[in-house]
């Protein structure tokens with residue numbers, strides 16, 4: 092029997108068969124999820140499995156922190172196939188000499204498509220009316236049946252004007268004639284603002300003026316509950332809120348309350364605090380459209396994200412800088 096001298100990589104998530112095959116050309120691949128069986132990792136089970144691994148391929152979970160790095164000192168690379176990397180303690184990885192990469196750009200347009208679709212479904216009450224029809228409750232036409240809010244020509248508010256925020260703004264401005272206002276810690280270059288027809292405003296103005304607010308900020312301690320009860324109270328009763336960022340950016344309990352009291356009209360949520368759990372109050376309000384964190388989930392894009400993570404892993408473990416490195 093010959094011993095493998097390939098570095099071992101642990102793939103912590105279900106993965107495309109083709110990507111596993113490609114990885115196996117360079118690495119000893121440990122893929123306990125195979126292509127279809129997610130594992131609910133605990134800190135202990137992950138630490139045990141990561142023993143001796145040189146690389147990890149992850150997504151928006153599991154959590155990679157100092158304790159894991161201490162338990163798996165052979166780790167040299169953590170490569171995520173997500174763009175959001177709040178599950179990875181970047182300073183701890185840097186201190187331990189572990190290269191970290193994420194998967195930006197390849198998902199921008201697909202995620203913006205979904206954000207726009209969710210915003211439209213929310214404004215036009217598509218999910219609510221579909222449930223009504225399936226329940227056999229459609230008996231007649233009425234002028235106000237599921238009458239929602241227009242999207243075209245309405246003011247689009249974008250909270251977080253990174254790549255995905257800009258792609259959403261472009262859809263709104265060019266495709267739907269929407270005046271675009273945005274709030275971001277740093278203002279865009281004037282030329283880009285002009286190209287997008289987007290105007291920077293402070294957060295309170297954004298909340299007050301947006302007809303449709305789309306949230307696209309990365310999660311960090313600084314953005315925790317960036318939209319809380321007092322912020323929701325600034326919004327128009329006719330406004331919608333769509334969150335495709337991360338759950339913790341919005342206070343879900345406060346949002347459920349605002350939806351129930353109709354101090355805002357409706358919400359579209361692809362991400363949740365503590366997901367895959369969903370705040371029980373959200374499950375009982377009708378004016379919210381909810382999806383299970385699938386904004387980047389077109390097959391082509393998910394494959395591009397996985398390929399990019401695999402390319403990062405190959406580079407990192409052969410001593411090169413990963414194409415989309417987040418450190419050192």
Ligand code: DGY
Nearest residue numbers: 151172173174175387
């Ligand atoms: C991302 O890439 O961050 C998406 O939200 C999937 O986790």
